[in-house]
Amino acid sequence: MKRADDGSGESLELLLDTICNMFGTIIFVALIAALLALTSSRTVHHSSEDVVASERDRVMTRLRTTADELDLELAKYPAAPDVDVDADAVERTTRALGEIKRRRDLIKQYSSALEISRTNLDLMSEQVGPLREEIERIDAALKTAESASSRKMRTPLERELGLNIFVIVVWQDRLYPVCDWTTRNHDPCERLRQWSARFVVASQCSTPRFQCDMSGLDIERRIMLREGAGIPMESAGALRANGDFTAMLATLDPTKDLIGFMVAPDSFDSFAMVKEEVLRAGFNYNVEPYEARLPLYIDSWVQGISRAQ
Template sequence: MSRVRRDNNGSSLELLLDTICNTFGGVLFISILVVILINMSSDSARSRPPDEIAQTELMEMQLELQKSQDRIQKLQHVIEQQQSIEKQFVDPDTKNLIRNWTQLNAEVTRLAESKEQTLSNISEDQVLINRVAAESKQSADALASAKEKYSSLQSKLRLEVESRSQTAKLPKLRKTDKNEMVFFLHKQYFSSYARKMGEGIYVPNTNEVVEKTGLQGDYIEPVPSAGIKISSDDNSVQEALEKRLSDFNPDQHYIAVFVSPDSFEQFAVLKNLMVKKGFEYRLEPYTSDQKVYIGPAQNAKNVQ
């Protein structure tokens, strides 16, 4: 409110000064005109006296001049009064306060504009944050779905492994000095290296196993599709296997079975029968590219 009052006072002062200047100019103009008329009338007065109209006009001009001078004095007095009032009400401290308030108001305006710009930037950042949050949520959902699928597949894999696996209890190994009798279990066929010819007499079973000579010595390998084919569903196989094992004495012999990878399932049938008959046995996994060499009797073997 102080600022408005100051602006109104300043405008009034400017209007007053403008009026005084205009009045003073009018007075000067009238004075010059009067002087010119007096000079002209003085020359005319020498020849002839002024008429009544001229005298009347002169008197009116003199009255107007007197009124103008009075107005000038009044206006000067008013100006002095306004200046005095301004000095009384608008002291230097007030002016400083008004100046500071003006500066503060400008600073507030600048800060408000800065705030609006900041809010606009924050709004843009919030839009970006929302988009990133949405993408992050989608990624989290996709990750959760992938984890769920992974858990499901892992469960299925575990069930599949359990369904295709067999639990086996590892037997205890022990040393034996019994004579070793070699058998092959290859492509589901059970063949023996030796056959009984008489009491305590054993000869190579050339119908099922063949002897060969290699760089490291003599070796044996099974004849393809020769021997007893083992099937867990065929009960007649049990009789054939029992008859073949009956040629050997559990107290004198132990059985070494060389099993190829395609016949481990059939070995389970053979193992049960060997244990039932009281034979100790030794399992030797082998592949077709391996050789079973013939040699002199070695030290005691580990059997089950």
């Protein structure tokens, strides 16, 4: 077999075709021999085996010869030239690997930041409840402050002339409403001696001076407090939940009535709590210190204005 000078590729293809045809012929002959061996009788069984063995040896010899020829033919072709590694390609590859590493590092950083964010969100969700309660408390305090600041700024005299004064004595950290206006008398003078039997000893209450006519108002009241029976001022929440306190406020009208506090020296500190609850309920109030000895409370009214004695 000879290779053409200008057609080395074509000669190689012809050689491969020849080898393929030869393999096909060998396989076909082997199949025929096998079929003959299977269909022959027992009398010729040994001779058929000899024929098949002889044919197999012949085919193997031809295969070895063909393989040797193929090796000789392939040896004539030069080896593939070494591929020169381009410096730019190396640099591009290096940059690409560096970019991959950088992005992997970024992914790790993002994953770490995401995990921290999730942890922070969990912590924030745990704090939402207390924060909401604190906001509600602040809102309530702001509403109370706005309610107090939105009232008309009038002097005590102007306020008392415009509203009915409901007197509460603050003594031993207890509240003693001296009157009960559940059933309000239409006569404002008679209302001043509608004693609250729950908090005062009605049988020991009197009005030694009681002038109430067109010429003016001049009333003196002497009221015996029922010691220990007053509404306790333990805390704002307890006061707000106290049935006697809420029932007392229910008998009053913020648009018509003003609460006048007479505060004994032993109850100055606790008075602030009562004041906040009164403001929360929407009432105006005034406050005066009461330094006389209790439980006997004495006051006088001149032209609708109360004065402690």
